[in-house]
Amino acid sequence: MELYPTQDGFLGEIAKGFTFAQVSRLAAGFGERARAEGIDQVVVAHDTRFLAKEMAEEAAGVLAGLGLKAFLLKGPVPLPLFAFTLGELEAAGFYLSASRKPARYQGVKLRLGPGKPLSGQEVPLPEKVPEARGNFQLLDRKRAYLEHLAGNAGQGATGKKGVVYLDTLGGAGGGLLPGVFGLLGLEAELRELHPLPHPLFYGVDPDPKPENLPTLLALMRAVEPPAVGLALDGDADRLAALLPGGEVLPPAEVLKALEEALEGKEVRGDGQGSYLFPWHLPEPDPFLAALLLLGKLL
Known part of the structure; x- marks a missing residue:
């Protein structure tokens, strides 16, 4: 199963379309898009699904490696808390969640700012992901x-x-x-x-x-x-x-x-x-x- 673009990100089946390698590609493509928009900060968060925390850490490292100031919310995090933090920091957002989908699915919701969803079709997915991983900051805004x-x-x-x-x-x-x-x-x-x-x-x-x-x-x-x-x-x-x-x-x-x-x-x-x-x-x-x-x- 491949990754499917949605109105505000991507969706796939865990360990099939939605893998660590794909998360790295998603983060790299989203990071480049954010930089093109003049955005220099991004907040990463995750839900309770299988390996969501570890995938969020991978995404935050990729985004930081691109030169963005990356924050990882201490989680799991509900969507309203994620949205609140984007508003506080005036940042872009990368939220790992498949919302109401069955447990075998995972997805990512992309935001170019508070309340600014980004369609998956607007995100370039690089074939090769930069090897550098940067340091991100753990954040608790509960x-x-x-x-x-x-x-x-x-x-x-x-x-x-x-x-x-x-x-x-x-x-x-x-x-x-x-x-x-x-x-x-x-x-x-x-x-x-x-x-x-x-x-x-x-x-x-x-x-x-x-x-x-x-x-x-x-x-x-x-x-x-x-x-x-x-x-x-x-x-x-x-x-x-x-x-x-x-x-x-x-x-x-x-x-x-x-x-x-x-x-x-x-x-x-x-x-x-x-x-x-x-x-x-x-x-x-x-x-x-x-x-x-x-x-x-x-």
Whole structure:
């Protein structure tokens, strides 16, 4: 299987089309494109898939070897944190993730800046990759992102009681929402399901559809209100919401609830669980969506 260009990068099957050699080519081609655009900094990040960390280290070394100032985010990293860091540093981005695809796939999302996706068809792939590898800087911006997130969440969930189940499916979104609960002093009880990184996503596809959420569905069918169930995809840029009794809230209803919570501030939905808040980040953020929903659903 070969690498396939996507609207914002490439996709392939691990150990077939998506190999270390191909990652090196992708990084070299992207680095040259970034330099041609006058960009001198690039942030590399990765999800929880097999060998994602090691592939990210290889990409960061190639990019640094091209003379770019390369940062590797301490990971795994959800897409909103990656987007936040690009904005902070005004940098290009190289994010290893296959999002909702099954575990055997890996991909890369390319950004020429915050919210500036680069199609894979626009990236030259050199036949020969420079041998030099440069030094990159390990970066941890989780706390800064959490503070940004808490600052934009408002007070809608303050004082709300009940249980919040969050199924992260072993993806990159695990372990993040508890920190925001702490910063906001929320009283609702947060119970994370499958929060630890898992390259096989606990045996399901990392797509928050009902067929991939057996544990969350069982809990929500048995729980009494007030309670809400939430689920993320593999790179944490999509959100599903469930009500007591196991009812899955359609994306149109989620968007309506977000609009009511925001009272005029802009939110955009794509009908597939992605919610963008342009005043917050240039990429979708399911964590902000989750916090806003708690004020309406608990």
